[in-house]
Structure formats: C-alpha cells, structure tokens
Amino acid sequence: MTDILGLKAKLGLNVFKPSEHRHIAIKPGMEKDPRLKRAVLVCPAGLYTVNQDDRVELTIDGCLECGTCRIACGTDMLEWEYPPGGTGIQYRFG
Amino acid sequence: MIVVGGGLAGLAAAYTLAQHDLEVLVLERGDYAGAKNLTGGRLYINPIRKLFPELWRKAPLERPIVREGVMIMAAESSLSLNYTGAELASEPYQSYSVLRAKFDRWFAKEVERKGAAIVTKTKVDDVIIQDGQICGVRADGEELRADVVIACDGVLSLIAEKAGLRKPGKPKDYAVGIKEVIELDAALIEERFGLEGNEGAACLFMGAVTKGVFGGGFLYTNQNSLSLGIVVGINELMSSESAVPAPALLEDLKQRAEIARLIKDGTPVEYGAHVIPEGGLASLTKLYGPGILVAGDAAGFSMNIGITVRGMEYAMASGYYAAQAALKAREKNDYSAQVLSAYEVLLNESFVMKDFYSFKDAPLALSNPRIYARYPELINDIMADLYAVPDGAKEKLYPTIKKYLNWREMLTMVSDMRKVMKL
Numbered sequence: 067m068t069d070i071l072g073l074k075a076k077l078g079l080n081v082f083k084p085s086e087h088r089h090i091a092i093k094p095g096m097e098k099d100p101r102l103k104r105a106v107l108v109c110p111a112g113l114y115t116v117n118q119d120d121r122v123e124l125t126i127d128g129c130l131e132c133g134t135c136r137i138a139c140g141t142d143m144l145e146w147e148y149p150p151g152g153t154g155i156q157y158r159f160g
Numbered sequence: 161m162i163v164v165g166g167g168l169a170g171l172a173a174a175y176t177l178a179q180h181d182l183e184v185l186v187l188e189r190g191d192y193a194g195a196k197n198l199t200g201g202r203l204y205i206n207p208i209r210k211l212f213p214e215l216w217r218k219a220p221l222e223r224p225i226v227r228e229g230v231m232i233m234a235a236e237s238s239l240s241l242n243y244t245g246a247e248l249a250s251e252p253y254q255s256y257s258v259l260r261a262k263f264d265r266w267f268a269k270e271v272e273r274k275g276a277a278i279v280t281k282t283k284v285d286d287v288i289i290q291d292g293q294i295c296g297v298r299a300d301g302e303e304l305r306a307d308v309v310i311a312c313d314g315v316l317s318l319i320a321e322k323a324g325l326r327k328p329g330k331p332k333d334y335a336v337g338i339k340e341v342i343e344l345d346a347a348l349i350e351e352r353f354g355l356e357g358n359e360g361a362a363c364l365f366m367g368a369v370t371k372g373v374f375g376g377g378f379l380y381t382n383q384n385s386l387s388l389g390i391v392v393g394i395n396e397l398m399s400s401e402s403a404v405p406a407p408a409l410l411e412d413l414k415q416r417a418e419i420a421r422l423i424k425d426g427t428p429v430e431y432g433a434h435v436i437p438e439g440g441l442a443s444l445t446k447l448y449g450p451g452i453l454v455a456g457d458a459a460g461f462s463m464n465i466g467i468t469v470r471g472m473e474y475a476m477a478s479g480y481y482a483a484q485a486a487l488k489a490r491e492k493n494d495y496s497a498q499v500l501s502a503y504e505v506l507l508n509e510s511f512v513m514k515d516f517y518s519f520k521d522a523p524l525a526l527s528n529p530r531i532y533a534r535y536p537e538l539i540n541d542i543m544a545d546l547y548a549v550p551d552g553a554k555e556k557l558y559p560t561i562k563k564y565l566n567w568r569e570m571l572t573m574v575s576d577m578r579k580v581m582k583l
Binding site: 071072073077078079080083104106107108109110111112130131132133134136137138140141147148149150151152154155156157158159160 | 175191195196260280282283304316318329330331334338394398403405407408411430431433
C-alpha cells in the first residue's frame with residue numbers, strides 16, 4: 067500500500083523494541099492464495115502488500131500484534147506467534 | 161499457580177490468589193503489565209466494585225463518564241443524541257475512561273503488594289501436559305510447574321489453543337479495533353465537550369463511519385487526551401465490496417467535520433489496534449480443563465450490545481472467579497477438570513454469564529447491515545427534510561416523514577425491530 071494514510075508516521079509514534087525474529091511468516095506456497103490477500107485489507111498497520119508478481123509480501127516492522135491477520139487469513143496461510151518477550155510493541159498509553 | 165498474561169484478567173486472578181496467600185507467578189511478555197494491552201477506553205465499575213473493594217480509591221482512572229453520546233452518521237450529515245443524568249454525574253461514578261498502560265501497570269504494583277510475583281519480558285510458549293493434566297508452562301526454554309495454569313493471554317489465546325480448549329478464531333466472531341490517542345490540553349477538552357473539571361464524555365458513532373457495515377466508532381475523553389477509534393467486524397472488513405483498508409476508516413473519521421473540530425490542535429501520540437471478541441455466548445471457549453482455567457478476552461468475555469461495549473469488567477470478574485475456583489481446588493488438593501468446573505458454576509451465578517445469556521441474540525441482531533447502512537441514511541434524510549425551509553411553501557410534517565416510509569420499508573423495520581426486541 068502506498069502510504070496515503072500516513073501509516074508510517076502513525077506507527078512512528080509508537081515504541082517498538084526490535085527483534086531478530088520474524089514472528090509472523092507467510093507459509094511457503096501460499097503467497098498468491100486469495101485467503102492471504104485478505105490481510106492486505108484488514109491489517110491495521112498496512113503491513114501486507116501485493117507485489118508486481120501478484121504475491122503477498124509482509125513487512126514485520128510496525129506489527130501491532132493484534133492478530134487480525136491470523137483470524138482473517140487462517141493458520142493455513144500464516145505461521146503466527148507473538149514476538150519474544152520484551153520485544154515488539156510496548157504501548158505507553160494503550 | 162501460574163497466570164499467563166498480566167492484563168486485567170490475569171492481574172485480577174493473581175490479586176485474588178495472593179490475597180489468600182497462595183503462591184502465584186504472573187508471566188507477562190511485555191516490558192511491563194499493560195505494554196501489550198489496548199482498550200477503546202472505558203471501564204464500568206459497578207459490577208466489579210465489590211470484588212475488589214480496596215482497589216478503586218487510588219486507581220489511576222482518567223475521567224468519570226458523565227455524558228453519553230451517540231452520533232448516527234450518514235455520508236454528509238449526522239444526528240446526535242446526548243444523554244446526561246444526575247446519576248451519571250455523582251459518586252460513585254458508574255464508568256471511567258481508562259488508558260491501559262497506566263492502569264495495568266499500577267494494578268500490577270498492587271498485585272505485587274499482595275505478594276504475587278510478576279515476571280515481565282517473558283513469553284509463554286507452551287503448556288506442559290502430563291497424563292492429560294496440565295501441570296505447568298514452557299517459557300524461554302524453561303519448564304515452570306504449577307498446580308493450575310490460568311490462561312489470560314488475550315483474545316487469540318494461543319495457550320488455550322495449545323491446551324486443546326479452543327480452535328483458532330473465525331472472522332465472524334471477531335472485530336478489530338483501531339485507535340489513536342490524541343493529546344489535547346485538559347482545558348480544551350472540558351470546553352469542547354462541555355465538561356466541568358475532571359468530568360468526562362463518551363461518544364459512539366454508527367453508520368457511515370464503517371461505510372455501512374457492522375461496527376462503529378468511539379471517542380472517550382481522558383485527562384489530557386482523547387481516545388478516538390473505530391471497531392469493525394473482521395468478516396465484513398475482508399469481504400467488503402467497497403474494499404476499504406481498515407486504517408482508512410479511522411482516517412476518514414478523523415477528517416469528518418464533526419470530529420475534526422473536536423481533535424483540532426491535538427497531537428497524536430500513539431496508534432494501536434486490538435482484536436475484540438464479538439461472538440457472544442455462542443463463541444465462548446471452553447472455560448476449564450484438567451489443571452487449566454481460561455479468563456478474560458482469552459475466553460471470549462467481551463460484549464457489544466450496541467449501546468454499551470464492555471470487556472474489561474468481564475475480564476476482571478472472570479479472573480476473580482478463576483482464582484476462586486483455583487482456591488477450591490487447592491482446598492481439596494484436586495486439580496481435575498471436575499473440581500475446576502466450579503469456575504463455570506461461579507460465572508453462571510455472577511453477572512458475567514447472566515449477561516452473556518441475556519444478550520445471546522445480540523450478535524445476530526447487530527449483524528444486520530441495515531443498522532449500519534440504510535437506517536442511518538434514512539434518519540438523516542428525514543431530519544434534513546424536517547429542518548428544511550425551502551424557497552416557497554413547506555410540506556406538512558407527517559407527509560414529509562411518510563414519503564420515506566413505504567409499506568415494504570415499514571415491514572422490514574418491524575421485522576428488524578423484533579430482532580432488536582430480543583435484547
């Protein structure tokens with residue numbers, strides 16, 4: 067998604083603690099599955115995009131760990147776990 | 161006892177257990193309790209006041225809500241209803257706006273003062289199962305043993321899933337909430353919302369705010385900020401014909417004239433999202449198993465009946481009753497599912513399950529798309545015509561309304577009304 071909604075700036079307001087570990091991964095072979103494309107619409111952080119080859123890509127930086135993609139796409143599409151303790155989003159207001 | 165997750169359910173369970181001198185360990189994956197939690201913004205105190213009598217006097221709540229608003233939005237117009245009442249504006253207040261990072265962090269300190277241990281930055285990866293009995297958890301490569309594990313790990317509850325008490329959630333049973341916290345001077349908040357001193361206001365938005373599908377918007381006044389957000393059904397969002405990305409709904413809400421003037425000169429300071437259980441009674445998970453109890457969002461304890469949207473007090477109450485069941489099991493030195501089923505009995509006797517039974521038809525009644533599309537447009541069209549003074553003669557009032565309500569429309573309304581009347 068192009069950043070017309072200013073999502074980069076919005077996510078930039080948050081405190082994120084980085085992790086080496088990608089806690090959500092698209093299962094191999096599912097990149098073009100229509101069920102996975104739902105993530106593009108539902109992700110509140112706009113982290114899923116469809117590239118030129120019609121494959122869905124996921125940028126993990128900025129993930130709010132909400133789980134919307136896991137519910138919308140299902141566990142056949144995504145390997146989904148929470149990031150390691152003490153990493154990821156740390157809400158200061160919540 | 162091990163509690164997985166230091167949100168409201170987990171902290172309430174730990175608080176209650178520690179009060180009875182049980183050894184309890186809370187494992188929280190965030191840097192602090194509340195680091196991973198997000199609320200729309202309001203905690204109702206009345207149903208849980210007596211469960212935690214010492215808690216409320218010093219609790220860092222934001223503002224008592226003394227003004228309730230609903231705004232029914234059409235594409236370019238809106239109809240607002242505001243309710244104020246002496247009972248809302250006097251102590252003990254029935255509800256407060258709240259920010260979770262602040263509230264949970266404080267609550268965690270109170271839990272520690274009761275004698276519970278809270279370990280943060282620690283993610284629980286799995287449960288330990290021995291001869292069918294859950295007898296601990298694996299966290300950061302370590303095995304931690306316990307008589308009872310209380311899963312309060314939030315709406316996805318991977319722990320309850322691993323314990324075999326639930327399957328991954330289905331889109332129709334969940335909504336996603338997206339919220340911005342917007343800092344605004346306290347004096348400006350009071351002026352814009354017509355509040356005296358520390359009084360607070362709440363407003364819900366319906367109709368065009370979700371482009372006519374299940375969900376709505378909300379605004380709560382905090383001490384020095386506003387919580388502004390939207391909630392929309394995941395099923396509706398992913399299958400919406402108009403294909404609006406979720407974050408766009410909140411951005412569109414912020415751009416609306418009615419909202420723009422309320423947040424003007426405010427500074428956004430945080431952007432968050434959280435999944436909300438919306439399936440009601442039918443989609444609650446299994447609440448207990450051998451050596452395990454499930455509480456809060458993890459169990460599905462959150463309820464939307466349109467006019468009120470509640471979750472946190474169910475979380476705290478279910479944590480409390482889970483602790484009571486664990487205490488009973490400790491007395492008998494028996495942690496079987498049969499003994500832990502006392503949890504469900506306690507919940508059934510409490511407001512928690514009574515509410516879930518009373519409002520079991522709410523998800524169906526509220527899934528009607530006409531509530532979000534047709535009716536908001538209709539009421540706004542009628543208001544526009546009623547208020548209009550045209551160039552020339554004005555039509556009589558009754559025919560003005562009548563022209564919008566043909567027989568077919570009225571019949572549909574009666575049928576929709578019957579569903580709502582079950583609530």
